[in-house]
Amino acid sequence: MSTRAISDYALLSDCRSAALVSSDGSVDWLCSPRFDSPAIFARLLDENAGHWSVGPACPAEITRRYLDDTLVVETTFRTATGTAVLRDTLALGRRERGHALGVASPSALLREVSCVEGQVPITVDFAPRPEFGLIRPLMEPVRGGLVARGGAQVLTLSCPVELHVRDATARATVTLRAGQRLGLALRTGPVWEPTPPCWRPGRVHRRIGDTARGWRSWSREHARYQGPWRELVGHSGRVLRALTFAPTGAIVAAATTSLPECVGGERNWDYRYTWVRDASLTLQALATAACEKEETAFFSFLAGAAAGLLDRDTDLPIMYGVGGERDLSERTLPHLTGWRGSAPVRIGNDAWRQRQLDVYGELLDAAYELSPSRFDPLTRSFLLSAAESAARRWQEPDQGMWEIRGPSRHFLHSKLMCWVALDRAVALAPVLGATDRVPFWEDTRERIRAAILTRGWNEDVGAFTQVLDGTDLDASALMLPLVGFLPGDDPRVRSTVEAVATRLADRRGLVLRYRTRDGLTGPEGTFLLCTFWLAHALALTGQTGRGERVFRAAASYANDVGLLAEEVDQVTGEPIGNFPQAFSHIGLINAARAIGAAGRPPCP
Structure with a gap:
């Protein structure tokens, strides 16, 4: 049973679909490629219905905000050993600006965690459960991440560190030191189309920045x-x-x-x-x-x-x-x-x-x-x-x-x-x-x-x-x-x-x-x-x-x-x-x- 307060969530959107991410970095709701599509993550409604968490593997003081004039969420984790910053967004189409936001969305959930001070152990926990938790997908390691298959969609997780798969859940732990960052992307596509390739971390970083600029251009207009x-x-x-x-x-x-x-x-x-x-x-x-x-x-x-x-x-x-x-x-x-x-x-x-x-x-x-x-x-x-x-x-x-x-x-x-x-x-x-x-x-x-x-x-x-x-x-x-x-x-x-x-x-x-x-x-x-x-x-x-x-x-x-x-x-x-x-x-x-x-x- 899900017990987290509704107010603990922030909205991510590419003007086609939506995700909700909690203050501690867990995506507990994602419907893609449309708002009314079956949920890929639905822990919001049931603890066993899927999530994707990224955050420190130790206690942390947490603050968050939307980057100015955007829907890019920035969450700051202050731990006893260092400080990490997580940025989350649903990607807009490349160079989308102003009223065109969402016209060419790539159906990609982007996450980047950076260590800005000291060192912080980071845990990635990826447990997709498509169709509101009915499907426990098969996961296959590929270069730069993994592919999850089951149901009508194929999920490609881009992750530059080794993931360990057990019981339809992929996990990784990595310690980031000041100046290091970890870029992750989840792309979705129908089973009848070619499997989306993994993105390199640098591309994740650039697309988060481009998405922020897209939202700011809309806000200026x-x-x-x-x-x-x-x-x-x-x-x-x-x-x-x-x-x-x-x-x-x-x-x-x-x-x-x-x-x-x-x-x-x-x-x-x-x-x-x-x-x-x-x-x-x-x-x-x-x-x-x-x-x-x-x-x-x-x-x-x-x-x-x-x-x-x-x-x-x-x-x-x-x-x-x-x-x-x-x-x-x-x-x-x-x-x-x-x-x-x-x-x-x-x-x-x-x-x-x-x-x-x-x-x-x-x-x-x-x-x-x-x-x-x-x-x-x-x-x-x-x-x-x-x-x-x-x-x-x-x-x-x-x-x-x-x-x-x-x-x-x-x-x-x-x-x-x-x-x-x-x-x-x-x-x-x-x-x-x-x-x-x-x-x-x-x-x-x-x-x-x-x-x-x-x-x-x-x-x-x-x-x-x-x-x-x-x-x-x-x-x-x-x-x-x-x-x-x-x-x-x-x-x-x-x-x-x-x-x-x-x-x-x-x-x-x-x-x-x-x-x-x-x-x-x-x-x-x-x-x-x-x-x-x-x-x-x-x-x-x-x-x-x-x-x-x-x-x-x-x-x-x-x-x-x-x-x-x-x-x-x-x-x-x-x-x-x-x-x-x-x-x-x-x-x-x-x-x-x-x-x-x-x-x-x-x-x-």
């Missing part, structure tokens, strides 16, 4: 945000780029699957996919972080993946694989114990089968964020169909944005986003060639508005509620001012914000999604996204000081390398859920912008 918390916003922009599948522009919700929403519970989902639900908030965050090309690529991916899937008899898919796949059927992996015994471990996500009416608003709001001149005829036709679907179907029940796996209901947020769909469609009508539909859209928009104001507002509760004619609170009601449905100074908005802040927040000031039963066992943690929504909404209501304090409370749960999980455990205060979570970083960026726009700089 996206350094135009001048508002508060500039470094946090810039780093969150890099995390979003790192979670982008460069060939299509898709952005995954997180790099992992089945990290639970409560320890030992069943709320364990696969987040290695792209949600339409995230579209408009993602584009707003990308715009704030000056990621114009990423905006266009992400929207183009969503529009292209959904094209041809919208008609009178079908629901618009709510999520896709990074290549545009629709069928994401869910299954469990019973051979894995799960993080801290949190089973089942799931791959795939059956939420793809759900009806979520909010997706129409997300798509049209995302389109509204972009320059309409970029839309081709097929995209315009698709957006027109989405607007018509929102107008036709807004009165139907659905599962809501939180994908509650129970009976369909009339969720307020879904109605709100149908209102958004028609509001943005009216604004885009000239571009869509649909000015004749504006009267109908405007009439339907006002009907939705009336339903939200009369049936969504509960005077006794003093807030807009989770469902029409309901009594329960839901943090998604904070979206009312965020999407422009009501101004921040509306008394009902201020009352709803206050209700969320007092009745859904815990003692740390972090916000739950809701407190209602949702058909699943076990509690869940507070959501960092919802907490950033509260900070954002407070700024819109003129309470910028309070918003700033809520923002700082949420941002404080980033780990030592600035990564945010999905949630925070209500009892222990430990980050939990899939990691790192795009939605949390999106919420941070958008809340920072809103607080800056409110005119009050952050406190020192």
Whole structure:
């Protein structure tokens, strides 16, 4: 059973796949060549599901950081006899720069450990277990390293020191003295292609440097945000780029699957996919972080993946694989114990089968964020169909944005986003060639508005509620001012914000999604996204000081390398859920912008 804290990991990415490396130098998660590929290392979910550790063979004091403006992790080990520095990265394509990051990734995990003082004994422990631990590969020594075969991929480990293989695990120990370094590389490739050759240590060193320069060039291109918390916003922009599948522009919700929403519970989902639900908030965050090309690529991916899937008899898919796949059927992996015994471990996500009416608003709001001149005829036709679907179907029940796996209901947020769909469609009508539909859209928009104001507002509760004619609170009601449905100074908005802040927040000031039963066992943690929504909404209501304090409370749960999980455990205060979570970083960026726009700089 894996017990290591989720916050102990740092993210590596080549904008196609992802790895997580612990503070003591163990790669416990690697999916390659895509984010949603079967894991080669999955010790994150089971102690016996594979890892690759590089570190001192003696006790050490450990510190780490990302090299400035990069996703190259530098870990420093200070031992009684000397100091060693480990640098880890997933290689970018040679000389990739700027927005092209990830276009030609070589599927190579690079690791270089250097002794900078005294001498340090270093241990290398290489135990790949492809397909989430189902395969124990055969290992064959070759010149400059070894080759591991088993399953659909061939793994080539470049290692300039002798490796001893036993029980599908290769080990080596070497003492490095000041000035010496050890370069290692793991390359993956399909079994039907020639086996990737080993890399020499000098090549590993050069490619790490080239990858760092690639990330820095991207960061320089996206350094135009001048508002508060500039470094946090810039780093969150890099995390979003790192979670982008460069060939299509898709952005995954997180790099992992089945990290639970409560320890030992069943709320364990696969987040290695792209949600339409995230579209408009993602584009707003990308715009704030000056990621114009990423905006266009992400929207183009969503529009292209959904094209041809919208008609009178079908629901618009709510999520896709990074290549545009629709069928994401869910299954469990019973051979894995799960993080801290949190089973089942799931791959795939059956939420793809759900009806979520909010997706129409997300798509049209995302389109509204972009320059309409970029839309081709097929995209315009698709957006027109989405607007018509929102107008036709807004009165139907659905599962809501939180994908509650129970009976369909009339969720307020879904109605709100149908209102958004028609509001943005009216604004885009000239571009869509649909000015004749504006009267109908405007009439339907006002009907939705009336339903939200009369049936969504509960005077006794003093807030807009989770469902029409309901009594329960839901943090998604904070979206009312965020999407422009009501101004921040509306008394009902201020009352709803206050209700969320007092009745859904815990003692740390972090916000739950809701407190209602949702058909699943076990509690869940507070959501960092919802907490950033509260900070954002407070700024819109003129309470910028309070918003700033809520923002700082949420941002404080980033780990030592600035990564945010999905949630925070209500009892222990430990980050939990899939990691790192795009939605949390999106919420941070958008809340920072809103607080800056409110005119009050952050406190020192």
